[in-house]
Amino acid sequence: FSQKPYDLWLQYDKIEDQAIGDTYKSQVSNIYLGTNSPTGIVIKEEIEKAFKGLLEIEPKFDAKTPNLIIATLDKLDASIREELPDSSKINDEGYFLQYISEKEENKLIISSKTEKGLLYGVFNFIKQMQLRNDLSKLSISDSPKIQKRLLNHWDNLDRSVERGYSGFSIWDWYLLPELIKQEYIDYARANASIGINGTVLTNVNSNALVLSPRYIQKLKALAEVFRPYGIQVYLTARFSAPIETGDLETADPLNAEVKQWWKNKADEIYAEIPDFGGFLVKANSEGQPGPNNYGRSHVDGANMLAEAVAPHNGIIMWRAFVYSEEKPEDRAKQAYSEFKPFDGKFKDNVLVQVKNGAIDFQPREPFHPLFGAMPNTPLMMEFQITQEYLGGMSHLVFLPKLFEEVLEEDTYTQGKGSTVAKIIDGQLSNKKLTGMAGVANIGTAKNWTGHPFGQANWYGFGRLAWNPETSAKTIAQDWLKMTFTDKSDFVDPMTKLLLESREAVVNYMTPLGLHHIMAANHHQGPGPWVKDMPRPDWTSVYYHKAAADGIGFDRTSSGSNALEQYSPEIQKKYSDPTTTPDKYLLWFHHLPWDYKMKSGKTLCYEIAAHYQKGVEQVEGMQKTWQKMQEYVNPQVFEKTNMLLNIQLKEAKKWRNACLLYFQQFSKMDFPDFIPKMT
Ligand code: GCW
Numbered sequence: 001f002s003q004k005p006y007d008l009w010l011q012y013d014k015i016e017d018q019a020i021g022d023t024y025k026s027q028v029s030n031i032y033l034g035t036n037s038p039t040g041i042v043i044k045e046e047i048e049k050a051f052k053g054l055l056e057i058e059p060k061f062d063a064k065t066p067n068l069i070i071a072t073l074d075k076l077d078a079s080i081r082e083e084l085p086d087s088s089k090i091n092d093e094g095y096f097l098q099y100i101s102e103k104e105e106n107k108l109i110i111s112s113k114t115e116k117g118l119l120y121g122v123f124n125f126i127k128q129m130q131l132r133n134d135l136s137k138l139s140i141s142d143s144p145k146i147q148k149r150l151l152n153h154w155d156n157l158d159r160s161v162e163r164g165y166s167g168f169s170i171w172d173w174y175l176l177p178e179l180i181k182q183e184y185i186d187y188a189r190a191n192a193s194i195g196i197n198g199t200v201l202t203n204v205n206s207n208a209l210v211l212s213p214r215y216i217q218k219l220k221a222l223a224e225v226f227r228p229y230g231i232q233v234y235l236t237a238r239f240s241a242p243i244e245t246g247d248l249e250t251a252d253p254l255n256a257e258v259k260q261w262w263k264n265k266a267d268e269i270y271a272e273i274p275d276f277g278g279f280l281v282k283a284n285s286e287g288q289p290g291p292n293n294y295g296r297s298h299v300d301g302a303n304m305l306a307e308a309v310a311p312h313n314g315i316i317m318w319r320a321f322v323y324s325e326e327k328p329e330d331r332a333k334q335a336y337s338e339f340k341p342f343d344g345k346f347k348d349n350v351l352v353q354v355k356n357g358a359i360d361f362q363p364r365e366p367f368h369p370l371f372g373a374m375p376n377t378p379l380m381m382e383f384q385i386t387q388e389y390l391g392g393m394s395h396l397v398f399l400p401k402l403f404e405e406v407l408e409e410d411t412y413t414q415g416k417g418s419t420v421a422k423i424i425d426g427q428l429s430n431k432k433l434t435g436m437a438g439v440a441n442i443g444t445a446k447n448w449t450g451h452p453f454g455q456a457n458w459y460g461f462g463r464l465a466w467n468p469e470t471s472a473k474t475i476a477q478d479w480l481k482m483t484f485t486d487k488s489d490f491v492d493p494m495t496k497l498l499l500e501s502r503e504a505v506v507n508y509m510t511p512l513g514l515h516h517i518m519a520a521n522h523h524q525g526p527g528p529w530v531k532d533m534p535r536p537d538w539t540s541v542y543y544h545k546a547a548a549d550g551i552g553f554d555r556t557s558s559g560s561n562a563l564e565q566y567s568p569e570i571q572k573k574y575s576d577p578t579t580t581p582d583k584y585l586l587w588f589h590h591l592p593w594d595y596k597m598k599s600g601k602t603l604c605y606e607i608a609a610h611y612q613k614g615v616e617q618v619e620g621m622q623k624t625w626q627k628m629q630e631y632v633n634p635q636v637f638e639k640t641n642m643l644l645n646i647q648l649k650e651a652k653k654w655r656n657a658c659l660l661y662f663q664q665f666s667k668m669d670f671p672d673f674i675p676k677m678t
Contacts, residue, residue, distance in 0.1 A: 092114050144197075351433050
């Protein structure tokens with residue numbers, strides 16, 4: 001086996017099927033590459049790597065009569081240009097892959113408006129060979145639907161990673177700017193291959209030190225590595241930085257000196273890194289400083305920073321993850337309450353970054369009501385790729401299925417079909433800025449993500465940021481084929497396994513709309529009993545409300561009425577438990593233990609049945625995996641085996657702990673299928 005975990009989905013193992021390999025070789029025997037810019041050089045290197053691996057040939061770039069042409073549209077001969085679709089079919093980052101057959105000559109064309117688009121086209125072209133597709137059928141016009149496709153690293157300057165389960169931060173700040181690690185280059189390749197075009201290098205719980213001149217030099221070195229790959233660097237901005245650096249006594253966003261301080265800071269950064277992306281800010285959230293400290297609003301804070309970066313085309317991503325310990329309001333309502341009144345008030349270069357759900361990256365949450373509530377503000381989606389609440393380093397969970405579910409949800413704000421995907425890609429409002437962020441699961445682990453299947457979540461995030469309407473199934477199939485093998489005896493059962501893995505984790509952790517019942521602080525493992533915490537909204541009892549009368553959080557008008565933050569269509573459906581989808585039942589309703597479910601069984605029975613099903617689904621995953629040995633690198637096979645054993649053990653622990661805990665209130669016997677617990 002030559003599958004190398006470090007190489008992620010960019011496996012360029014030799015194509016075994018000789019007929020396919022020979023056909024490809026004849027189709028790409030002479031290459032014209034119409035650029036020798038830094039991006040042109042990385043294109044050349046990638047082609048070399050791919051051809052040496054897949055086809056075992058040294059690509060020829062000096063051809064007079066090329067059959068593979070890689071050049072921006074302005075560099076193509078008119079006769080070839082005519083064979084391509086109209087340039088309006090793609091945007092500045094898009095590309096064409098086209099097979100043309102004229103007279104006796106056949107040609108493959110990779111073309112685009114910009115070199116960045118060309119690079120994306122080349123990665124897709126290589127992928128076509130990884131997938132063993134017929135190159136003579138190629139006719140693809142593709143463009144990203146979202147502009148800012150970013151990873152968010154929650155990486156600290158001491159290289160610890162908040163909620164990171166894959167080793168330490170890959171940013172070796174101590175040895176930068178002098179030492180450029182190969183990992184930085186391979187990180188850029190991997191991201192560019194899926195269209196990611198920006199990375200926020202530092203934790204949202206941020207450290208002002210990164211804004212100091214010494215760190216700007218380190219940042220500059222990384223920016224130079226990433227630039228040819230079309231990746232911009234961004235930082236998190238600590239709101240109190242003007243004070244912490246010792247320069248000022250206040251960070252009040254309306255203070256003239258503070259404004260000037262940030263302008264100067266932006267000028268200083270841009271002088272070194274002209275394509276610096278901008279800042280991501282977590283303000284007045286979980287103890288972070290922010291404009292509220294000075295009686296100012298989120299708009300005041302965001303707009304002040306936006307002004308500082310605007311002359312350089314920078315952007316501000318202002319997070320809406322806010323909930324206050326002083327407020328008695330249901331935590332699920334608070335971000336909406338605070339941000340909706342600001343709709344339309346942010347400057348043009350501000351994106352409000354909203355987590356997919358209103359609580360916090362749970363195995364399942366309804367979509368965040370803000371997505372349907374700020375038509376005049378660009379909203380950026382924030383997904384979490386690292387599995388903070390989904391078993392961290394040990395559980396196989398294919399997250400694109402979760403992301404897809406959120407993106408497909410209908411907000412109804414402009415009638416039926418107003419999906420979250422269409423809100424964030426700007427289709428429904430012509431928003432000037434669009435974006436999607438994923439909290440990275442990357443670290444110093446030799447395979448980048450710790451769990452071998454964590455790679456699929458990084459890959460899938462990139463695919464959905466490029467096009468939020470991509471199906472999780474397509475993503476699963478592509479990733480499996482590119483990472484392991486295209487054999488259908490592997491790809492078909494494994495696709496099924498991946499797609500089911502998300503529902504499994506929901507079943508054995510938080511079925512039927514339960515949420516935030518994890519162990520305190522680290523969030524790994526069950527903790528429905530958690531009640532003594534510094535804040536009530538950090539406990540579990542706050543969320544499940546299990547008592548003698550039943551279980552669940554009443555978010556209808558008889559309870560917190562969080563439901564009123566959604567469109568009337570959703571309110572109507574979800575205000576009645578009989579029309580609420582089972583998957584959100586206990587998110588919106590508090591119901592008696594003997595409440596009769598759609599299945600005809602009691603709620604208590606269904607809770608048990610879901611926990612049991614989750615455990616059985618993990619057993620099913622193990623069975624499938626056992627049959628995959630012949631297709632997988634032995635180390636990856638064994639590692640995944642062992643991790644699945646841990647996952648099964650933990651799934652049973654979740655089932656047992658939650659059912660025993662809830663039973664003290666329900667006083668009902670477990671159904672027979674629940675194994676005896678001692
Ligand atoms: O729920 C919390 C996480 C924190 C994280 C925070 C956030 C970066 O537990 O670790 O802090 O979300 O998203 O800001």
